[in-house]
Amino acid sequence: MDLQHIRTFVTIASEGSIQAAARRLGVAQPPLSRQLRRLEDECGELLFDRSRRGVTLTAAGRALLDRARQILVDFDDLAKFARNVGDGTQGELAVSFDGSAVFDVVTQAISTFSNQYPGVRVAIADIATDDQWPALDEGRVQAGFVFLPQGSPGHLAHRPVHTSKxxxxxxxxxxxxxxxxxxxxxxxxxxxxxxxxxxxxxxxxxxxxxxxxxxxxxxxxxxxxxxxxxxxxxxxxxxxxxxxxxxxxxxxxxxxxxxxxxxxxELTLSIAWNPAVRHPARDRFLAHLQGASPPPAPRRAAARAGMGRDLTPET
CATH class of the missing domain: 3.40.190.10 (Periplasmic binding protein-like II)
Known part of the structure; x- marks a missing residue:
């Protein structure tokens, strides 16, 4: 049983006719009929009674229909979640800061970002600047507010966000x-x-x-x-x-x-990150700090899940 068979079953049940379902799905009727028969074989039960006027659900078909619809809804939600994580509007983001100086720019940036992207759960960690470099390197945090003039390891990127007297x-x-x-x-x-x-x-x-x-x-x-x-x-x-x-x-x-x-x-507060690691939510946060749009997510090969739908992440 695959997702395409479930979608075929739900569409036929909604249309009340294999022919009408084929038109709605944009496929020929014979392949659709074969998909339905394979699904019935796997279930071990007839799901429809056939007649010249169309098809009607059997008792087994009626029992299966609500669960089948929920499976499709759950899959669509899962696909949407994956796309949102891919473009940084959902997911998790760990941000560290040096608690020896909590600037308004830090708290305001995190607050406004969370308001703009409520689907991103921001975890905050109080870590001294010296300890933030290994935390960024190891992926325990994705962005860190650090103090300069002390330089970061060469492979980590940083840019200033605030200067304090x-x-x-x-x-x-x-x-x-x-x-x-x-x-x-x-x-x-x-x-x-x-x-x-x-x-x-x-x-x-x-x-x-x-x-x-x-x-x-x-x-x-x-x-x-x-x-x-x-x-x-x-x-x-x-x-x-x-x-x-x-x-x-x-x-x-x-x-x-x-x-x-x-x-x-003067003390310079910078935001630091590891550019070698792709993290869409972090990129949105960095862009938010600059008041700019985030870089577009790279396009992936079209993902199909046995249902004839293109799940390529939107950009």
């Missing part, structure tokens, strides 16, 4: 608390709290090399993995932290934020 988190009684902005030279002798991410370290090092008093260089204390722990240490007067300006919305008692002066480097 930096700010300085200090305790409310710090000697710099009254300053409107803080310059790199003001950090002389300070203890800087940071995590071990290469990007964070690169930004801090780019700032402190500008301090004109190398004998009084800041002390860098790394190994702090979570933002709330960093801010807790800042509030306790243990040190200061250099953070993306987007985190200003996060309140912590005892901590104040001051603008980083123009000599501080």
């Amino acid at each position: 930096m700010m300085i988190a200090i305790d409310q009684y710090h000697r710099l608390a009254a300053a409107a902005s803080i310059q790199p030279a003001d950090l002389a002798g300070e203890r800087i709290i940071m995590n071990d991410c290469r990007v964070s370290r690169a930004l801090v090092e780019a700032a402190i090399v500008q301090i004109p008093r190398p004998g009084n260089a800041p002390v860098i204390e790394g190994g702090i993995g979570r933002l709330h722990v960093m801010l807790g240490l800042v509030a306790a007067g243990h040190g200061i932290a250099i953070l993306p300006e987007a985190l200003r919305v996060i309140h912590r008692d005892g901590v104040v934020y001051r603008d980083a002066g123009p000599d501080f480097p």
Whole structure:
């Protein structure tokens, strides 16, 4: 029993005549009759009573008809789903971001994409930039918001989506608390709290090399993995932290934020992906970030499922 035989049976039942069904399907009557006989042989039951006026369903035919129609509906739904996955309007998409700085551009992009393509289930993962490269490489995520200037592995692609200024988190009684902005030279002798991410370290090092008093260089204390722990240490007067300006919305008692002066480097947020792996939903997401149309899905050879219908993905 194949799908074409089921479709033949349903069409004959709807038309009440093999001849009318043949006209509707655009085939000759003898092949259609042979398909019906093969189906009846497989079922071991007559599905129609034949007469000169046409055909009528037997008890077995009536029992089979509803299930046969549902099979056709389910197959059509499956074919449509496959086409939608092929053009990126349905399926799954894993997106990672560095939780040390959740920019509005990230949350808004994911939200608006999900609203525009509700058939794509977006899974979000909080992964540090350094750990996103292997996650992209291994296919655990398909797109990742990463921090540069640190370069990605050469086979992974990335493009900038947002640039953020930096700010300085200090305790409310710090000697710099009254300053409107803080310059790199003001950090002389300070203890800087940071995590071990290469990007964070690169930004801090780019700032402190500008301090004109190398004998009084800041002390860098790394190994702090979570933002709330960093801010807790800042509030306790243990040190200061250099953070993306987007985190200003996060309140912590005892901590104040001051603008980083123009000599501080800026932080670039980029979207990264593996171009060697085809993923239509990811391509739609990348295009969504740029406000452009996604690249067309490659055409496949016509897929037929024994029912005479062309299931070539639409582009």
